[in-house]
Amino acid sequence: MDILNDALGGFDVVLQPANLLFCLLGVTLGMLIGVLPGLGPAATIAILLPITYTMEPASAIILLAGIFYGAQYGGTITSVLLRLPGEASSVVTALDGYQMARQGRAGAALGIAAVGSFVGGTIAIVGLTFLAPLVASFALDFGPAEYTLLALLGILLVSSLGNGSARKAAVAATIGLLLATVGRDPVTGVSRFTFGSDNLADGIDFVIIAMGLFGVGEILYNMATPPSATSGTPQFRRALPTGADLKQSSGAIARGSVSGFVLGVLPGGGATIASLVAYATEKKLAKRPERFGRGAIEGVAGPETANNSAATSSFIPLLTLGIPANGTMAIMFGALMLQGITPGPGLINEHPDVFWGVIDSMYIGNVFLLLLSIPLIGIFVRLLRVKATILNPLTVLITMIGVYTVRNSVFDMFLVIAFGVVGYLMKKTGFPPGPLVLAFVLGGLLETSFRQSIRLSEGSLAIFVASPIAVTLVVAIVVAIAAAPVMAWLLRRQQARTDATLHTHAQAYQD
Amino acid sequence: MSIIIGYVPNERGEAAYAKALSLAAGLGQELVIMNSSGRHSHIDPRLAAESDLEALVARAREAGVAARTERSAGADGPEALIEASHAEDADMLVIGIRKRSQVGKLLLGSDAQRILLEATCPVLAVKA
Numbered sequence: 001m002d003i004l005n006d007a008l009g010g011f012d013v014v015l016q017p018a019n020l021l022f023c024l025l026g027v028t029l030g031m032l033i034g035v036l037p038g039l040g041p042a043a044t045i046a047i048l049l050p051i052t053y054t055m056e057p058a059s060a061i062i063l064l065a066g067i068f069y070g071a072q073y074g075g076t077i078t079s080v081l082l083r084l085p086g087e088a089s090s091v092v093t094a095l096d097g098y099q100m101a102r103q104g105r106a107g108a109a110l111g112i113a114a115v116g117s118f119v120g121g122t123i124a125i126v127g128l129t130f131l132a133p134l135v136a137s138f139a140l141d142f143g144p145a146e147y148t149l150l151a152l153l154g155i156l157l158v159s160s161l162g163n164g165s166a167r168k169a170a171v172a173a174t175i176g177l178l179l180a181t182v183g184r185d186p187v188t189g190v191s192r193f194t195f196g197s198d199n200l201a202d203g204i205d206f207v208i209i210a211m212g213l214f215g216v217g218e219i220l221y222n223m224a225t226p227p228s229a230t231s232g233t234p235q236f237r238r239a240l241p242t243g244a245d246l247k248q249s250s251g252a253i254a255r256g257s258v259s260g261f262v263l264g265v266l267p268g269g270g271a272t273i274a275s276l277v278a279y280a281t282e283k284k285l286a287k288r289p290e291r292f293g294r295g296a297i298e299g300v301a302g303p304e305t306a307n308n309s310a311a312t313s314s315f316i317p318l319l320t321l322g323i324p325a326n327g328t329m330a331i332m333f334g335a336l337m338l339q340g341i342t343p344g345p346g347l348i349n350e351h352p353d354v355f356w357g358v359i360d361s362m363y364i365g366n367v368f369l370l371l372l373s374i375p376l377i378g379i380f381v382r383l384l385r386v387k388a389t390i391l392n393p394l395t396v397l398i399t400m401i402g403v404y405t406v407r408n409s410v411f412d413m414f415l416v417i418a419f420g421v422v423g424y425l426m427k428k429t430g431f432p433p434g435p436l437v438l439a440f441v442l443g444g445l446l447e448t449s450f451r452q453s454i455r456l457s458e459g460s461l462a463i464f465v466a467s468p469i470a471v472t473l474v475v476a477i478v479v480a481i482a483a484a485p486v487m488a489w490l491l492r493r494q495q496a497r498t499d500a501t502l503h504t505h506a507q508a509y510q511d
Numbered sequence: 512m513s514i515i516i517g518y519v520p521n522e523r524g525e526a527a528y529a530k531a532l533s534l535a536a537g538l539g540q541e542l543v544i545m546n547s548s549g550r551h552s553h554i555d556p557r558l559a560a561e562s563d564l565e566a567l568v569a570r571a572r573e574a575g576v577a578a579r580t581e582r583s584a585g586a587d588g589p590e591a592l593i594e595a596s597h598a599e600d601a602d603m604l605v606i607g608i609r610k611r612s613q614v615g616k617l618l619l620g621s622d623a624q625r626i627l628l629e630a631t632c633p634v635l636a637v638k639a
Binding site: 037228385386 | 548551
């Protein structure tokens with residue numbers, strides 16, 4: 001059982017004290033970020049990218065991964081207690097969770113959410129442990145043609161399956177591809193779109209775009225909408241569910257784990273869609289659906305399990321195929337590339353410590369989350385009292401310092417501000433920034449692979465259907481183009497229903 | 512003619528409310544309970560829950576005083592009170608006050624000072 005050997009080898013990496021510390025730091029930071037509405041894991045990861053320069057690759061990804069799935073926990077807390085979803089994936093939880101809090105069952109809601117999240121995350125990690133090497137073993141025969149098709153598939157899927165309008169996502173992706181061309185041509189060395197500027201000669205750094213779009217852009221957007229002040233939190237005694245609650249939610253948790261796992265792997269899916277689908281499923285399968293919206297515990301257990309499961313499983317395409325499944329994974333992709341590691345089919349063999357280290361760190365991270373979430377809820381909620389006038393400038397300050405450490409360049413800082421404005425405008429007009437970053441990151445790969453393929457085939461396009469893998473990918477692309485509108489329509493319907501009930505803005509959130 | 516009280520859910524607000532209630536009862540005037548939030552943060556400890564405000568109105572009614580609540584959307588607590596002192600047929604403004612050191616006033620500002628100086632009607636500052 002080679003897989004188990006390697007998997008256990010990963011614990012070697014994780015159990016180093018430094019990595020354990022990073023894991024703990026990551027999940028704690030993730031939970032804190034999850035609690036704060038308006039600041040998401042994507043923005044935090046983007047802002048912390050410069051710190052990861054000096055870290056080992058495995059440590060860096062352990063930290064960033066912890067932030068991602070930790071944020072799914074944090075978002076639940078404010079959803080239940082204040083009807084204020086901290087994260088997009090916790091919006092559905094507010095429907096029933098807040099009602100449960102008003103009935104005095106806030107502790108049960110939070111407890112079942114913690115248990116469900118832990119179970120969902122763990123099941124997804126186990127699935128990841130067995131599925132990832134399987135996919136990676138197929139991925140070993142990838143040549144330039146296959147990489148081209150893979151990159152194309154990735155861009156297509158994220159553009160069409162993301163939240164919101166598919167057309168706007170496609171436009172955002174196109175802009176990302178355009179931005180990827182700035183700089184020197186990878187094959188001939190000719191300068192493109194540099195406008196004679198020395199600063200742009202090397203192309204735009206991925207970190208700049210990520211920090212500007214996600215970091216500064218999100219903060220600017222927050223400043224445009226004043227926080228919805230609520231009076232104090234409803235009191236809750238102990239965040240523990242009763243045995244009866246556990247029994248009632250067991251079905252929801254099981255279903256949520258599976259559906260979350262599947263939806264997280266799909267590019268363009270992710271935690272938000274997983275939580276929406278889980279809620280809809282639970283409502284449909286319930287014996288008395290009228291309980292939903294009035295404090296049905298399955299309405300909390302299902303989505304919470306699904307979102308953690310999806311957050312964990314969305315690492316699979318990244319680690320095995322090198323396709324980021326959503327905007328946040330695109331930033332992770334960039335983080336890995338900063339470390340000199342190209343995520344993709346070769347990752348499991350070339351850097352098994354990173355591969356298995358990250359996967360095994362998720363087991364430990366989940367345990368940390370379960371232990372931390374219950375006692376520390378009160379402290380996290382106090383964070384919400386901090387004035388936005390203090391929090392926002394502080395975040396911008398950290399971002400700017402981070403930008404400067406990338407290349408010691410003031411030009412970069414102006415560029416980040418420019419991208420921040422672009423990010424704000426994009427959010428306001430409904431263009432998702434995720435596809436842009438993803439297309440930017442995959443654009444370089446797409447172009448290089450395409451040109452290599454054409455060179456290899458001496459001009460013929462037949463190379464793209466030459467191998468079985470290539471044919472599969474082409475079929476997948478065709479299926480994606482055909483089926484995506486249908487899926488997107490279905491998911492948007494559920495989202496619209498949720499919006500109507502909660503009167504929230506869907507566009508304000510980002511996966 | 513009405514007496515406006517700037518209410519916050521702590522002991523100073525309670526003291527101010529008690530005084531305002533007794534004044535309104537004595538003078539036979541209406542009591543306007545104001546509570547608003549500057550929307551600086553997601554949880555504002557100065558914002559009172561609906562149930563609290565309703566309880567205050569009920570207490571006033573028991574004492575035989577006509578009372579109503581007012582919430583200003585988006586304006587800060589002091590801002591809202593100052594505006595109310597302009598707009599309303601306001602007899603006086605009642606607020607709760609606490610001692611702040613000079614450095615404290617420099618760094619954190621003093622709501623009471625602002626209200627005292629900018630309101631257009633008499634202001635009664637009640638100590639907790």
